[in-house]
Amino acid sequence: MRDNWYMPETPKAEDMLGIPISNFFSGVKAEADIYIRLSETKFILLFHMGSLIDMKQVKKYAEYNIKELYVIKTAYNKMLSKQVSVAGMIIDSKEVPALKKVSIINRVADGVYNAFSKKGFEEEAFENAKNISESVVNLVNAKPDLAKLMESLNGIDDEIFKHSMAVSFMAPMLAKKLEWNRPDTLQKISLGGLLHDIGKRELDPKILKKQRSDLTYEEMCDYETHPFRGMEILSSMNSVPQDVIAIVYEHHENSIGQGFPRRLWDVKMHPMARVVALTNVFCELIFGSINHPEPVSMKEALHHIETVMGQPFNKQAFQALKELVEESNEGA
Ligand SMILES: [Fe+2]
Numbered sequence: 001m002r003d004n005w006y007m008p009e010t011p012k013a014e015d016m017l018g019i020p021i022s023n024f025f026s027g028v029k030a031e032a033d034i035y036i037r038l039s040e041t042k043f044i045l046l047f048h049m050g051s052l053i054d055m056k057q058v059k060k061y062a063e064y065n066i067k068e069l070y071v072i073k074t075a076y077n078k079m080l081s082k083q084v085s086v087a088g089m090i091i092d093s094k095e096v097p098a099l100k101k102v103s104i105i106n107r108v109a110d111g112v113y114n115a116f117s118k119k120g121f122e123e124e125a126f127e128n129a130k131n132i133s134e135s136v137v138n139l140v141n142a143k144p145d146l147a148k149l150m151e152s153l154n155g156i157d158d159e160i161f162k163h164s165m166a167v168s169f170m171a172p173m174l175a176k177k178l179e180w181n182r183p184d185t186l187q188k189i190s191l192g193g194l195l196h197d198i199g200k201r202e203l204d205p206k207i208l209k210k211q212r213s214d215l216t217y218e219e220m221c222d223y224e225t226h227p228f229r230g231m232e233i234l235s236s237m238n239s240v241p242q243d244v245i246a247i248v249y250e251h252h253e254n255s256i257g258q259g260f261p262r263r264l265w266d267v268k269m270h271p272m273a274r275v276v277a278l279t280n281v282f283c284e285l286i287f288g289s290i291n292h293p294e295p296v297s298m299k300e301a302l303h304h305i306e307t308v309m310g311q312p313f314n315k316q317a318f319q320a321l322k323e324l325v326e327e328s329n330e331g332a
């Protein structure tokens, strides 16, 4: 009773609709009044319609383990009519129910979040990357052509799928460290990370099971076509943003012109691809891969990139990665 008297405007629970927290981003205008739920019946208005969302404010209510934010149902319909954009791709109102679908992609994502949670990254960096990654997973679930593409990758080799998800999670964390703050930029980097190896679905699975040092010359040439093939697959789908396609095409390039397929130099590389190229190698090292079967610690991975590989990646991106590791439990 006291609550009602104290906050006479608290809306009724049956009028409210929960939306997963991953659909909200700091710095984006609230398209409706947004509430937080503190108990069965108690909602607090957090952001007025038109004000800027600040996810740090949501964190103040950590003890309530908030997974969803709430809007009044009638306002939600209005929000839907405006459509949602993730990574510059529009999800229209008809596709939105698919956001709740539990797919194989969600399951792999949960495994990857769990693996990263053990790495001891600074909490805000981790949570932010998780929010970005979840929004991209939602996008893929809502777009049947993308979902089918990802699932086909899982059919070939579930390690590639897990690795792709890991890059999708880690790359926006690195980008945020570089102070790239726009949600659509971070989402594109995450989506590029998720799709970067999609061209591998066209390779002979035998090639994918061999270490690169064991490939014949012809097999190596074939292997090195996968960024180009990925670019072609995504270009044929008219909705994928150009930035994402560039990430896929350039994820094996490096800053010293010794990558493939085009041997680009740093200045010629797409800025988002510089981040994903480094993240790709880092994730192979810390989680293990065909070429590095034994996973190593994050510090050892940095050391490997510096001493064994001669740090061929973008300098700022590598510095940001070092700082992320230093700020993690492992660096402490
Ligand atoms: Fe690749």
Ligand SMILES: [Fe+2]
Residues within 6 Å of the ligand: 163, 196, 197, 280
């Ligand atoms: Fe990869």
